[in-house]
Amino acid sequence: KEVLSEDGWLNTGDLMTLTVDGELCFVGRSKDTIVLFGGENVEPTPIEEKLKESPYIDHCMVVGQDQKFLGALIVPNEEELLNWAKANGVSGTTLSELIQNPKVEALIKDELKRLVNANPAFKSFEKVPHFRLIGKPFEKGEELNNTLKLRRHVVTEKYKDLINSMYA
Numbered sequence: 001k002e003v004l005s006e007d008g009w010l011n012t013g014d015l016m017t018l019t020v021d022g023e024l025c026f027v028g029r030s031k032d033t034i035v036l037f038g039g040e041n042v043e044p045t046p047i048e049e050k051l052k053e054s055p056y057i058d059h060c061m062v063v064g065q066d067q068k069f070l071g072a073l074i075v076p077n078e079e080e081l082l083n084w085a086k087a088n089g090v091s092g093t094t095l096s097e098l099i100q101n102p103k104v105e106a107l108i109k110d111e112l113k114r115l116v117n118a119n120p121a122f123k124s125f126e127k128v129p130h131f132r133l134i135g136k137p138f139e140k141g142e143e144l145n146n147t148l149k150l151r152r153h154v155v156t157e158k159y160k161d162l163i164n165s166m167y168a
Contacts, residue, residue, distance in 0.1 A: 032152065037068045040125040047072075047116055047126060048150075054111040055080045059138045061155050062128065063163050071166040072131040073159055074108060075138055096135035108133065130166040134159065 004010060016024045034042040044062035051060045051072065058077040064070040078095045084107065085091070085098055092098040099105075108131065117127045138144050143155050156163065 034062065034064050034070070035066065036064055036070070036125060037066055038125070040123075042070060042126055044070075047122065047128065050115050050119070050122075051112070051128075053115060056084065056107060056111055059143075059150075061150055061152065063156070063166075067167050069130070070126065070128045071163065072112070072128045073134055073155065073162065074131050075134045075136070076104070076108065078137070094135075095137075099133035099135045105133065132159075132162045132166060134162070 019025050032044055034044055036042060042062070042064065047062050047070070048060050051057050051074070056076055057074055059075040061073045062070055063073065076095060076099065081095065081098055081104065082093070085101075085104070088103065090098070090101055090103050092101060092104075112128055112131060116122050117129070138150070138155070140146065140148060143151055143158070145151055
């Protein structure tokens with residue numbers, strides 16, 4: 001009864017869409033759905049996957065449960081960011097140093113704009129106006145599970161002060 005509906009549908013908790021070609025496309029998990037203050041339901045996975053297309057973003061997690069807008073915790077790609085910093089005269093030799101630099105913050109803000117905020121494929125409430133950079137990669141067994149998927153509850157608890165700072 002927990003898994004099968006009365007009409008025989010297998011309730012896996014996965015969210016799917018049907019493409020124009022008649023194919024099923026995985027969108028996310030129902031338990032991952034973020035409900036904003038205005039009642040809008042947001043699937044964070046497509047936004048996160050789009051952001052990870054940036055060479056400068058290694059990991060990210062979209063947040064915003066019961067808030068007016070979305071935010072994101074972003075772990076920059078250290079190697080790409082160090083290369084960018086050298087090429088652009090930005091000082092810093094570690095990820096922790098680089099994320100303190102306003103030029104790095106501007107770079108990530110531009111990536112957010114390019115990939116999501118200016119992208120017409122995302123609805124207005126799916127835009128990510130605020131973010132915080134994390135100076136340490138997410139690790140398997142801690143923020144990531146064995147299949148390298150985000151452990152949202154762990155990240156939320158570990159970085160709750162950083163998340164709250166976006167909504168202060």
